[in-house]
Amino acid sequence: MSGFREFERGHSTWGNLEKVGPMGMSADPSPRPAVTRADVARYAGVSTAVVSYVVNDRPNKVAPATETRVREAIRLLGYRPNGAARALKLGSTEMLGLVIPDSTNPFFAELSHAIEDAANELGYALLLTNSNGSIATERKHVQNLSSRRVDGLLLASVEPHPDLGRFTESGIPAVLLNRNEPLPGSTSIGVDLVQGARTAVEHLIGHDHTDIDLVMGANPVAPIDGREKGWRHTLAERGLPEGVVYRGEFSRRGGYDAGQRLVASRRRPTAVLASSDTQAVGVLRALHEAGLHVPQDIALVSFDASQESEYAWPALTAVRQPIHEMARAAVEKLLKPGESGDEEHTVFPTEMLIRRSCGCTPAP
């Protein structure tokens, strides 16, 4: 029992449950009529205030025998402390909705975990949904999150111009994640992909590479992705030959396909920039299968710097997106709009993580 008590007294990471007052509100007749606090009080022979004390973990206000009686009544009647009634009263569900393309992609896995942490810290839970790269699925999720009255929406859209009509109509704030550029009338965040790609290309040039190709994911949101711009401009500025762009989906498989085409090409580069870790991992596999060595035969730099890239062989030098900072900023823009500044579009800087695949530390 003492273990149970400790558990019951734990502080909430999702907001102060003690704010809940007695409701005594009875529901309409329905397929599954809700048991009310009043029902529990009647059954246990106590006042509704006593039920509230027990439900809200203030056992010092209630004699142990009474608490036991109330808990027994709760169990027998199947009473659930009423989050929905509370949401009605506060006008808040204390939930945020998140729509991302794919939570099994390490970048989005890390981003959504960081968003959950940031939301929990401010007392909010997270409804996580995957669009699986489909515009139709994304729209369904956005519509449903609106109907569920989330307090805010975080959307990494697969559309260049996502339709937030429902949210705008109802005054629910929304923040677009992973945006390359502003969308008029929306709040959004993104990273400086152009500068990230510049830094990566400059680094490869520093290793004396002059033939630097690009493995580029199909970015549904921008016709020319910032990574592609940064790569192209840097080569031009430095008077180097134009590189080849190998396009494929943002996935291990997409990178593998691109890597196979690259290996088979007549003019093989000495270095490659990949637009994501997942693609770089696929490129690595294609190079290994062809018996090519990284970085000796071909150097490789990627984007994201996920854990997977650290344990790739060789470990990938990569441009890091500041996932935790972005997650915190996105949640604060939703929930504390006054404090987080009123820029429509916030751009985060990137940093290079130097590992083995660029040639800085030769593989053994």
Place this chain on the structure above:
Amino acid sequence: MSGFREFERGHSTWGNLEKVGPMGMSADPSPRPAVTRADVARYAGVSTAVVSYVVNDRPNKVAPATETRVREAIRLLGYRPNGAARALKLGSTEMLGLVIPDSTNPFFAELSHAIEDAANELGYALLLTNSNGSIATERKHVQNLSSRRVDGLLLASVEPHPDLGRFTESGIPAVLLNRNEPLPGSTSIGVDLVQGARTAVEHLIGHDHTDIDLVMGANPVAPIDGREKGWRHTLAERGLPEGVVYRGEFSRRGGYDAGQRLVASRRRPTAVLASSDTQAVGVLRALHEAGLHVPQDIALVSFDASQESEYAWPALTAVRQPIHEMARAAVEKLLKPGESGDEEHTVFPTEMLIRRSCGCTPAP
């Protein structure tokens, strides 16, 4: 506008929103008083039924001009179609709660994505939480999910005997995921780890290995994990020498540490079984850094068969857990308990995916 319409008419993946009837329920005075359907109706000069038609996407019931007027009223008043009131009425939030140790671990990333799909199919949304391997955090999440009146809980606990007191009290169903063995009074699912390990060890013996060590994650839930039992029993049955167990956390770093100890040991094995892909990836890095070749110097077989293991170098032969089948079964046990059988503990079989790291396909 026609794009917007299409969006509005899309079918819900989370349940039939058309079930919502007019509520006309007014909220208590509160810090953020909720605007009701009646307020919208009054403002737009229509009946609450007309507001419902618009909100519930039955535009064919309403003249376009009226619809425009209602939408304008919704926007001006900041009305949100009332999911919370609906939850009160139906006694259901149409949400499931999920607690896992770490959504950035590829196994749990794939499992939670599959659970979201299975929940969506039945009209439920998913509240995803991470315990980060902490018992205290797990308990807080479980408590909060109970207060939020989810319709069911899916829990991959880091405790051998998770306390589901709150859920049991309120009659909310719960299913334990990733269990090695039954927990009396609970519903749970798991895979046959013993058989999976047997199959893997037999496969390595088939490649003429006799010195087979184990890299084992610290399983907080079972003192001796099924993978360890299966490995040990198979070696004993086949009259082979006892192997060494290298223990470490279920992570890339844990596997890397174990791999470094294994490389430095006086009696180096010719084959290794790793208890997860993340660990195997860490072992691979330690072997690469030591200049050892897989499978020539040391063969390796792992558990999970995640996408990351397919793109490791060399690609990992691995014991696959049937993630999609488990996800579907877990959700059905929560939501259709009558149909999914009444076993307390369901064990799923595993299968071996043959790739390169076992020696079946020599690396180029």
